[in-house]
Amino acid sequence: MRGVVAIGPGGWRSHVMRGPVPRLSRRKKCPPARLESLEGRTLLSVSYTLTDLGTLGGKNSSALGINSAGDVVGQSLTANGQTHAFLWLSSTHTMIDLGIAGATTSALGVNDLDDAVGDSRSTTGVETAVLLTQAGATTLLPPSGTAGSATAINDAGVIVGEAGPIGDTVAARFGPTTRVLGTLGGPTSFATAVNENGDIVGQSDTSSLSQNAFLLTAGSSQMQDLGSLGHLSSATGVNDSDEVVGFSFNGSSQEHAFLWQGGVMRDLGVMTGGTVSQANGINDDGIIVGQGNVSNSSATHAFIFSGNGLVDLNSLVSTTDTLVAANAINAAGQIVGVASIGGATHAVLLTPIQSAPGQGPPPTAALTSAPRVKHAGGRSYSFTVTYTGKVPIDGTTLGNGNTVVTGRGDFVAAATLTDVTTSKNDLTTTVTYEITPPYRRWSAESNGRFTIVLEPDSVRDTSGAAVAGGTLGTFKVNITAPAAAGQTNQPLTNPTGSTPINSTPNSPINAPGRTPTGATGNTPVNAPGQPPLNGPGQTPTDPQGNTPLDPTGPTPIGGVGPSPIDPTGNPPLDPTGNDPLDPVGNTPINDV
Secondary structure, three states: OOOEEOOHHOOOOEEEEOOOOOOOOOOOOOOOOOOOOOOHOOOEEEEEEEEEEEEEEEEEEEEEEEOOOOOOEEEEEEEEOEEEEEEEEEEOEEEEOOOOOOOOEEEEEEOOOOEEEEEOOOOOOOOOEEEEOOOEEEEEOOOOOOOEEEEEEEEOOOEEEEEHHHHHHHHEEEEEOOEEEEHHHHEEEEEEEEEEOEEEEEEEEEEEOOOOEEEEOOOOOOEEEOOOOOEEEEEEEOOOOOOEEEEEOOOOOOOOEEEOOOOOEEEOOOOOOOEEEEEEOOOOOOOOOEEEEEOOOOEEEEEEOOOOOEHHHHEOOOOOEEEEEEEEEOOOOOEEEEEEEOEEEEEEEEEEEEEEOOOOOOOOEEEEEEEOOOOOOOOEEEEEEEEEOOEEOOOHHHHOOOEEEOOOHHHEEEEEEEEEEEOOOOOOOEEEEEEEOHHHOOOOHHEEEEEEEOOOOEEEEOOEEEEEOHHHHEEEEEOOOOOOOEEEEEOOOOOOOOEEEEOOOOOOOOOOOOOOOOOOOOOOOOOOOOOEEEOOOOOOOOOOOOOOOOOOEEEEEEOOOOOOOOOOOOOOOOOOOOOOOOOOOOOOOOOO
């Protein structure tokens, strides 16, 4: 089993130690690294905002690589339970499925062109190295008799991983012609990361059948054995200064993160209360990320290292979720990994918020109103965000595009600012934003959950401190779909349940000046024995077309407007017991 990959049922990777993609500007070979005091590397006052990248429809996802633009790759379960590679674009906050039909795929590394590399496993379980782009997948190895995996790619397009006969693969560099990179004297090896100079690191069997980390510099044909902290080691990341990170077992057989620099391997220790650790990535500033336990258990937390010991990343993020692994870090200090969220594991992105000298703690943002959508037809949707800080919010930073709403399918909308309200002390500012729904109005086609995201560095206070970007919250659209075409509601019936009043549920019973008809086109009748109502000036008829009769049969009803009769068939009396009068005082007559 590879020391750098945690593989679960169905090929699931919860974390894979990958190196970052360094800055494009650093193309030249760096001078040999000097051993510098790690205690001199201290973080600014920094905290992180967490963005949940979601899934491809399934329960779990993992983020395994990131480029300098903040685009992320990894793997996710789909709605039908398959494991597919994904690319998450920071510009649109959307996750794109890079999977291959019928195969389990993972994306392990990505460069600044959004070219991703990884592996594809068929139903037979054989791994094949693949290049994954939005245009499709390319197999990097002949399919017959060989296996392999592509683990990293730099901006020059150099791809590394492992290849060879099934069960006997070695570290490889992929290209028009795949080149195997050899070993440290043993039978197998694999590469895990490559920097912008083309220097490659990984793990190899030695002649004594141990396994050690290696560094192979560009232009060299001989791997350099990086040694260990006691026995066994594996390199997982390398920056442009050839600083190498990974993990090794010390003299007490405990697994510890290491930093190899200038020919010396240093034990980075463990988090407070922990016993094990492993480093997964390092950027060009020497910031290291990984995971380890925080008590004598197998449960892990993500960590960051910048010279003063391993710091639990959970202490630097305002969230109730648990960060369990940090897998890669880019030049901007953005970190990707895995968090336990609501009983599932999700790919996450951490974006740093730095406070410059003279700045206080950064202001915060909270989603204070995001109502559920229950009714169709609305042409806009409003929500409110409240910003709170030690100093007032800089009003010039509030505007359109502070927030973005993503939802079903590829829906992405930058919100428009519509209102700003500031508290009396100016330390709390509530902003109302508005979006146009999908398809320009809400309908059942939009049903689902929508996510509201605050763009990083878009809102600042008057000291210049930025509000943390990331997910603010969600709202749900749950609109009842209209009846399917060709279906009608049940027609109304009279008290006996037998005679329909009208032919459609929306037709009035008796519109003024019209004679209503029944469901069959005939004149409707009321309950048995009772005369139907008519409109002003209309004479209703019974179902046979005759003048309707009162309950006793002899007296028809007519005149202008409805003329009710009493149960005996006689004309009704007014309240005084006299015959009713017409408007001029005459005794009304019927129409016969």
